[in-house]
Amino acid sequence: MHSLRFKFISFISALLIVLLLLLCTFPLKSSRDAVFEEKRSSMTGRGAVMASSLSGLDKMGKESIAEVLRFLDVSGLSRIIVADKNGTIIYDGAGPVGIRTDNEDIITALSGKTVFRSKFENSVFISSYAQPISAGGDITGVVYLSEYDRERAQIIMAVQSEVSAIAIFIAIAALILAGTFVMFIMRRIRALVKSMQVVADGDYGYRHEVKGQDEISELGKEFNHLTERLETTEKQRRQFVSDASHELKTPLASIRLLSDSIVQNENVDAETVREFVTDIGNEAQRLQRTTEKLLDLSRLDDDVQVVPEPVDMKQVTLDVVSVLRPLAKEREVKIKCELEEGCVIMANSDDAFHIIFNLAENAIKYNIPGGSVLLSLKGDEETIKLTVADTGIGIPEEDRLNIFARFYRVDKARSREAGGSGLGLSIVHDAVQAHGGSIAVGANKPQGSKFIVSFPRPTSEETGI
Numbered sequence: 001m002h003s004l005r006f007k008f009i010s011f012i013s014a015l016l017i018v019l020l021l022l023l024c025t026f027p028l029k030s031s032r033d034a035v036f037e038e039k040r041s042s043m044t045g046r047g048a049v050m051a052s053s054l055s056g057l058d059k060m061g062k063e064s065i066a067e068v069l070r071f072l073d074v075s076g077l078s079r080i081i082v083a084d085k086n087g088t089i090i091y092d093g094a095g096p097v098g099i100r101t102d103n104e105d106i107i108t109a110l111s112g113k114t115v116f117r118s119k120f121e122n123s124v125f126i127s128s129y130a131q132p133i134s135a136g137g138d139i140t141g142v143v144y145l146s147e148y149d150r151e152r153a154q155i156i157m158a159v160q161s162e163v164s165a166i167a168i169f170i171a172i173a174a175l176i177l178a179g180t181f182v183m184f185i186m187r188r189i190r191a192l193v194k195s196m197q198v199v200a201d202g203d204y205g206y207r208h209e210v211k212g213q214d215e216i217s218e219l220g221k222e223f224n225h226l227t228e229r230l231e232t233t234e235k236q237r238r239q240f241v242s243d244a245s246h247e248l249k250t251p252l253a254s255i256r257l258l259s260d261s262i263v264q265n266e267n268v269d270a271e272t273v274r275e276f277v278t279d280i281g282n283e284a285q286r287l288q289r290t291t292e293k294l295l296d297l298s299r300l301d302d303d304v305q306v307v308p309e310p311v312d313m314k315q316v317t318l319d320v321v322s323v324l325r326p327l328a329k330e331r332e333v334k335i336k337c338e339l340e341e342g343c344v345i346m347a348n349s350d351d352a353f354h355i356i357f358n359l360a361e362n363a364i365k366y367n368i369p370g371g372s373v374l375l376s377l378k379g380d381e382e383t384i385k386l387t388v389a390d391t392g393i394g395i396p397e398e399d400r401l402n403i404f405a406r407f408y409r410v411d412k413a414r415s416r417e418a419g420g421s422g423l424g425l426s427i428v429h430d431a432v433q434a435h436g437g438s439i440a441v442g443a444n445k446p447q448g449s450k451f452i453v454s455f456p457r458p459t460s461e462e463t464g465i
Contacts, residue, residue, distance in 0.1 A: 008185075012178040016171050023167045031156045035149075036118045039127040043116065043145055046073065047131035050080075050143045055135045060084065065091040081144040082133075085110065090141070105130040109142040123157055125149040188216050195223065204231035254283045308346040308435070310463040313356075313384060313455075314339045316349065317375055320356045324364060332369040335360075339377040343384045345455040346462055347435040356386065358428045359451050363390035371448075384457050389450040394443065403441060404429040428453075 053068050054060060065082050074080060082091035083106050089097045101107070105115040109130035118127040126148055133141040188211075195208035204227060210220040258276045262268060268276075321335055328335050345352070356375070363373040371391040378385050395403060404425050428451075432439045437455040 008182050009175075009179065012182075013175065016174055020167045020171055023163065027163055028156065028160045031159070032120050035120075035125055035152060035156070036127075039118050039125065039147070039149075040116050043127060043129035043147065044114070044131075046077075047114070047129045047143060047145055049073075050145075051131045051133045054082065054143060055133050055140065060090055060141060062091050062097055076147060076149070077145055078148045079144075079146040081106070081146075082141060083110075083144070084141045085139055087142075103130075103144065106142045106144050109144070110139060112139060120153065123150070123153050125153050185216070192216070192220055192223065195220075199227050199230065204234050252283075252287065255280050255287075258283075308348065310344050310458070311347045311349050311352045313343040313345060313352065313377055313386060314341065316352045317356055317377060317386075320353060320360055321375065323357070324360055327361070328364050328373070331364055331367060332371075333364050333367045334372040335364075336372055336374045337376075338374065340379055343377050343379045344458065344463055345384050345435070345437075346458040347455070351431045351435065355428050355431050355453065356388075358425065359388040359453070362425070363388055363392065363449075366390070367392035367448075379457060382457055384455045386453040386455075387450060388453075389448060391448040394447055395441065395449045404439075 050069070050072060053072060054065060057064050057068065060082065069080065078094075080091070080093045081089060081095075081101070081103070083089050083101050087101050087107060087110060089095070089099055089101050091097060105117065105128060108115050109132050112132055114132070115130040116128070118125065120126075126146075128144065128146045130142055130144045132139045133143060192208060195206065198206045207224050207227065208220045210217050210224065258280050262273055262276050317337065317339055321337060325335065360373060360375060367373065367390050373391075374387070374389045376385075376387040376389070378387075429439055432453055432455075435455065437453060439454075440452045442450045442452065
């Protein structure tokens with residue numbers, strides 16, 4: 001498997017090769033094309049002048065043609081051939097006359113067409129032009145011009161050599177710069193990978209050193225943000241494990257102590273055994289409640305997708321009140337309800353029950369004898385709002401930011417006496433958010449606490465009502 005550095009250098013090299021090929025071939029081709037056009041224009045003009053001058057001769061012969069050409073511009077031409085209408089050469093500046101030509105361009109020109117050819121071969125421009133000679137509307141012959149231009153070809157070749165040298169220099173410099181740049185980029189990427197390996201080994205407090213403002217720097221910043229979240233999550237996990245272990249260890253220790261007391265004391269009476277067994281049952285129930293709440297939190301953390309359904313919050317609230325009335329009677333707390341009709345939300349009915357149940361149960365447990373709990377349910381066009389207010393001990397201002405944290409208790413001693421695990425409000429908070437709602441806590445004047453839960457009111461299309 002090739003490294004990223006190899007791939008990047010290969011890409012740069014391939015790009016440079018393409019650019020160098022274009023740089024080395026395009027100027028030469030453009031120069032050649034320009035020369036070809038210049039040759040065409042020049043030889044066409046000179047050929048036309050010669051043909052016009054020769055067409056005025058009464059009789060074309062070698063001497064008369066030479067006399068005419070003496071007054072014309074023939075500089076730079078390598079060879080001039082004049083043939084009659086039968087294709088017989090009557091003048092040749094570099095060869096014999098009186099023979100029939102086999103030159104294809106001359107033969108073509110006798111049919112009334114002009115012929116121009118030019119090519120670059122062996123560092124020489126070789127050009128030729130054939131022009132019909134007309135007199136009285138008849139073709140009387142052909143003038144043929146040829147030219148070998150070595151000087152201009154050498155100039156182009158010299159320029160091309162210089163361009164090639166410059167291109168090679170640019171290629172070497174570009175490769176050096178590209179290699180340096182790639183090494184710099186790879187060094188930064190390796191540093192980022194090393195940081196990832198350090199964090200992967202468990203050092204969540206490690207932070208990558210970010211330099212610059214480019215995309216790699218942005219990647220490093222995002223990595224640090226992710227690491228911070230991982231560190232926070234790991235701290236929460238460890239705290240959760242510690243708190244959960246402590247919560248489970250306490251009732252287990254009590255059960256172990258009570259059972260040992262029964263086993264080790266042979267003379268314990270039946271009433272004492274009954275009392276110990278009752279305590280063991282209470283601790284087991286406490287352990288069961290904590291375990292069930294941990295399972296609820298686990299389900300919410302796993303973000304298990306539940307198909308929402310229309311839930312009548314008034315009916316759910318009445319069901320909760322029916323379940324909690326014995327507890328309220330035992331604690332001498334009155335439950336009051338102010339519930340509007342038509343307060344329907346899209347949620348899971350079990351989650352809605354747990355939300356109201358946990359809030360109402362806490363309002364009863366942490367109330368005072370003779371106190372009251374008010375469950376209010378109201379709705380408008382956009383929101384369904386549930387309010388649970390009590391006249392209990394209230395929540396201090398400094399604790400309100402932490403009450404939804406898992407295992408957090410405002411009054412630890414009283415919470416344990418009331419059978420609380422510190423998980424109820426955390427379950428409420430996560431369940432409310434899972435269904436698109438929000439929860440807020442405030443003071444209930446003159447005393448007590450107030451929880452306000454808001455859900456978005458669904459449309460009739462969502463509820464089907």
